[in-house]
Amino acid sequence: MNESLAKRRDTGRIDFRVRGVAGVWLRHYTAFKAGWLIEMTGILLEPIFILAAVAFGIGKLVGDVEIRDNGVEYAVFVAPGIVVGNAMWHSLFECSWGAFRRLQTNRIYDSILAAPVSMRELALGEISWGATRALMTTAAVLAFATITGLVESPWGIGILGIGLLTGFMFGGFGLIAAAIAPSTHMLTLVFTMVGTPLFFFSGTFFPISTLPNWAQPIAWALPLTHPVRIARALATGDLYLGLLWSMLYLIVAAFVFYPIATRLLRRRLLV
Amino acid sequence: MVRAAGLVKKFGDFTAVEGISFEVRRGETFGMLGPNGAGKTSTLRMMSGLSPVTSGELGIDGIDATANPRSIRDVIGVVSQHDGLDPDISVRDNLTVYGFYFGLDRDTARRRADEVLDFFDLKTRGGDSVDDLSGGMRRRLTIARAFVSRPRLVILDEPTTGLDPGSRNRVWEQLAVLKNSGVTVVMSTHYMEEAAILCDRLVIMDEGRILGAGTPDELIQELAGAEVAQVRPEEGQRDSVQRQLQESGYETAELGAIFTVRGLNGDRADLSKVSGARISYRAANLEDVFLMLTGRDLRDE
Numbered sequence A: 001m002n003e004s005l006a007k008r009r010d011t012g013r014i015d016f017r018v019r020g021v022a023g024v025w026l027r028h029y030t031a032f033k034a035g036w037l038i039e040m041t042g043i044l045l046e047p048i049f050i051l052a053a054v055a056f057g058i059g060k061l062v063g064d065v066e067i068r069d070n071g072v073e074y075a076v077f078v079a080p081g082i083v084v085g086n087a088m089w090h091s092l093f094e095c096s097w098g099a100f101r102r103l104q105t106n107r108i109y110d111s112i113l114a115a116p117v118s119m120r121e122l123a124l125g126e127i128s129w130g131a132t133r134a135l136m137t138t139a140a141v142l143a144f145a146t147i148t149g150l151v152e153s154p155w156g157i158g159i160l161g162i163g164l165l166t167g168f169m170f171g172g173f174g175l176i177a178a179a180i181a182p183s184t185h186m187l188t189l190v191f192t193m194v195g196t197p198l199f200f201f202s203g204t205f206f207p208i209s210t211l212p213n214w215a216q217p218i219a220w221a222l223p224l225t226h227p228v229r230i231a232r233a234l235a236t237g238d239l240y241l242g243l244l245w246s247m248l249y250l251i252v253a254a255f256v257f258y259p260i261a262t263r264l265l266r267r268r269l270l271v
Numbered sequence B: 001m002v003r004a005a006g007l008v009k010k011f012g013d014f015t016a017v018e019g020i021s022f023e024v025r026r027g028e029t030f031g032m033l034g035p036n037g038a039g040k041t042s043t044l045r046m047m048s049g050l051s052p053v054t055s056g057e058l059g060i061d062g063i064d065a066t067a068n069p070r071s072i073r074d075v076i077g078v079v080s081q082h083d084g085l086d087p088d089i090s091v092r093d094n095l096t097v098y099g100f101y102f103g104l105d106r107d108t109a110r111r112r113a114d115e116v117l118d119f120f121d122l123k124t125r126g127g128d129s130v131d132d133l134s135g136g137m138r139r140r141l142t143i144a145r146a147f148v149s150r151p152r153l154v155i156l157d158e159p160t161t162g163l164d165p166g167s168r169n170r171v172w173e174q175l176a177v178l179k180n181s182g183v184t185v186v187m188s189t190h191y192m193e194e195a196a197i198l199c200d201r202l203v204i205m206d207e208g209r210i211l212g213a214g215t216p217d218e219l220i221q222e223l224a225g226a227e228v229a230q231v232r233p234e235e236g237q238r239d240s241v242q243r244q245l246q247e248s249g250y251e252t253a254e255l256g257a258i259f260t261v262r263g264l265n266g267d268r269a270d271l272s273k274v275s276g277a278r279i280s281y282r283a284a285n286l287e288d289v290f291l292m293l294t295g296r297d298l299r300d301e
Helices: A003-011 A018-034 A036-061 A074-105 A108-114 A119-147 A154-180 A184-201 A213-221 A225-236 A243-269 B040-047 B069-075 B091-101 B106-119 B135-146 B165-180 B192-198 B216-223 B238-248 B286-294
Strands: A065-067 A070-072 B002-011 B014-024 B029-033 B055-060 B076-079 B153-157 B184-189 B201-206 B209-214 B227-233 B252-255 B258-262 B277-283
Touching (some): A018 A108, A018 A119, A036 A119, A065 A074, A074 A108, A074 A119, A074 A154, A074 A184, A074 A225, A074 A243, A108 A243, A119 A154, A119 A243, A154 A184, A154 A243, A213 A225, B002 B040, B014 B040, B014 B201, B014 B209, B029 B192, B040 B055, B091 B135, B135 B153, B165 B192, B184 B192, B201 B216, B201 B286, B209 B216, B216 B286, B252 B286, B258 B286
Parallel strands (some): B029 B184, B029 B201, B076 B153, B153 B184
Antiparallel strands (some): A065 A070, B002 B055, B201 B209, B227 B258, B227 B277
């Protein structure tokens, strides 16, 4: 091995290019732009249908809900849960179903990796697009909730950040599922066994204290519970110290799945 | 441009490439001819920085491929067997977005996309969906995509496999133009016509090894002679004809119901004494070379 080759090997170690991530993100943005009108129905309309039905329909039948000894209207209680739960759905779907299509069905990852994009950059590009979609839908539904008076505090703007972090967390989780799923059939387990239970049992639609005692610790361990809890506090303006734990959980979980997803994708694709 | 020495690729216990060595010169079109499973794709994937090298040396344009797979991908264009085209975006965007993967800015990527669309005769299809293209057009788009980054080396894995003869001719025409533009090309194929038409030099591969190397003409001259005899035994005469051919001392390979017989020292085989068979002569080709080297047909599975 001659000297110039050896030198190149050394510089290859700390090899992470933001433009690799940006390239992947721009691919998604290009595809999104091409079909934005249809995309908007998923980002804006569908979650608003759910929020309107639950907050203003079911909400009429339900009395006030206690949060930390304060009674709030059910519609006010449920809105942050639906906003954040919806952010989860979007990044989870994009990074599991969408990613699997790109990985297996259309073999687009092969093309991307044949360009100078590393697996680490590809994975981060995927997850950050999932998070971008989560942010878009959070913004859309949060705006609707604000207009309809379901967000009581100006702190509510912070829910945008919570939606984004939730997007990173479930983007990473979804990508792990895509990397290990043998087929789309198996991949549907992500929605039936993960997405749906999280959406309903993370303190989104009813307080965790209504669950039986044995189930409560489980609910507290669920990853969606914490962003929902923070979002609800921001929406009502009732901030307290205990939220720091939830914030810590959220930040750690937002970035813990990413390196695992990278490794699993490498194992699947770089043989 | 490319230098491989003792290159090995293993998948678990299976050895796909068994220590091959070859060199590709700047500006030439270099071919790898061999049947499925010869180790061509594994070799090309290692050259593309997509598959780790198990052992051996591999240098691409002065870069050590065993240590810097990504630096290689900066300077090469890859056309894999699976088109890997993006059905969610238009034909033109497939090219623009590919420029983004190389870090091109928006204007440059768009300009390059239009350039290659023009060159590969896809200009009128720029706004279409990839799914609406014919197989031949998809292939041309995949090849076009590899040129968006203006690579120094283009790697094509079986560029015309699965295409109808008309589309294949179109792709060949375009590759011939590219060849004249001075870019270095490495391609694999199991079509001997393709190798004969496009490649300046080639290696013949089988079961992970290189069996022969040279220009198409050299290989044919050396290993098959200018002309080969084709001997078709009459009914019930196969064994007798085979015995006669063995006694004649010429190198013989059997394929289906036909014996192909190679001449000696550039002269065609003298088979005037062989009886019980119809004998004809034709110009030798790379298929004969492969047959002589392995006793099998290129298209054998």
